[in-house]
Amino acid sequence: MNAKLSFGAIALIAALGACSQKSQDTTTNAVTDIGSDISNTTSNAVDTATSATSNALDAAGNALNPTPTGQEFADKAAKSDAFEIAAAKLAKTNAESADVKKFAATMIEAHTGSTAKIKAAAAKATPAIKPDPTLTSDLQSKLDDLGKLKGADFDKAYIDGQVSAHEDALSLMKSYADKGDTPSLKTAAGEIAPKVQEHLDMAKKLKK
Template sequence: MKNTAWTTLAVLSVLGLAACGPKEERKANNAINDSQAALSNAANATGNLLENAGMAMTPTPTGQEFADKAAKSDAFEIEAAKLAATNSQSPQVRAFAKMMISGHTESTAKIKAAAKEASPAITPDAALTNDQKEDLGKLKVLKGTDFDKAYIDGQVDAHKDALDLMKKYAADGTVASLKTTAGEIAPVVERHLTSAKALAKD
């Protein structure tokens, strides 16, 4: 509502100054653009603050909980990506899926190594959740563009969750080896998320 009010006021100012000549009109247009840019920046800043506040209010998982969630996430990503080899019709989606298998196989190894360094040692549980099994079941029956859309949409959601998990544990985790590893994995997950969003737009 505030954005609309500001924009309306700026437009009325332009109409009022239009009779004064092109120079004044250009100034008014510039004022509108500056106002809209400022409002956009303020909205983005507010969104970031809300996101950070949400993360701060989320309980930090224990070392075991973090290792389990990370392992399950990796296992799901790898299984979903394998389906793309036969169910996708898009070369871009298949290339993305290949990157997922490589990236999440590597992060699985990192999590296992970090969990082993913990004292006492932690054994990650990679067994898929019922929700993950259900999502894979839905993907298995889809082909072509239907598969591509469902797969990529799911990848955006899954990587958002994974990124939140990594950032949270990297900031507040209590097992040093896992905390360090979460910080190393977070930028990789963020790149995956960026790629998934780009494919979703296409």
């Protein structure tokens, strides 16, 4: 009788242990599933928020820096070329470094060429566009200040200005080539952009 009771007690304990293990496994699985759901939900929420933020920033950027019209682009390109040519001509007499003078000569040739390309593309627009190369007061002021310098001081100011000017020009060309509203000018901008990149790389090397 005692043996039967003892055996029954052992069986009961084993059953309770198995039940407890199943309960523990079920709880563990439930916690794991909940954790996975929370992780996925959080990840999706973060991705959604990041995408929304990125879109908002793009929209804000476009609002602050809208793509110029064909006329505005042609005018900006013409003024940029006119400034580059005028500054490079100053380098012929005011620069000290042979490398700076060589760079300036390249700028005169290259920007004379881009001026012609923009004019030709603008003429193909409907209605035709006539670029205005008249320097803004800001560009004229920069040119006047540059003309007051000689030798090493000129070289530094000129090359620093070239890096900045070509960064702006590259941004303008890439932006218009991507989103411009005048097909002929979009094509011209796309063709000019790689040359501007080359000039920017040259200017950065001279700056170092």
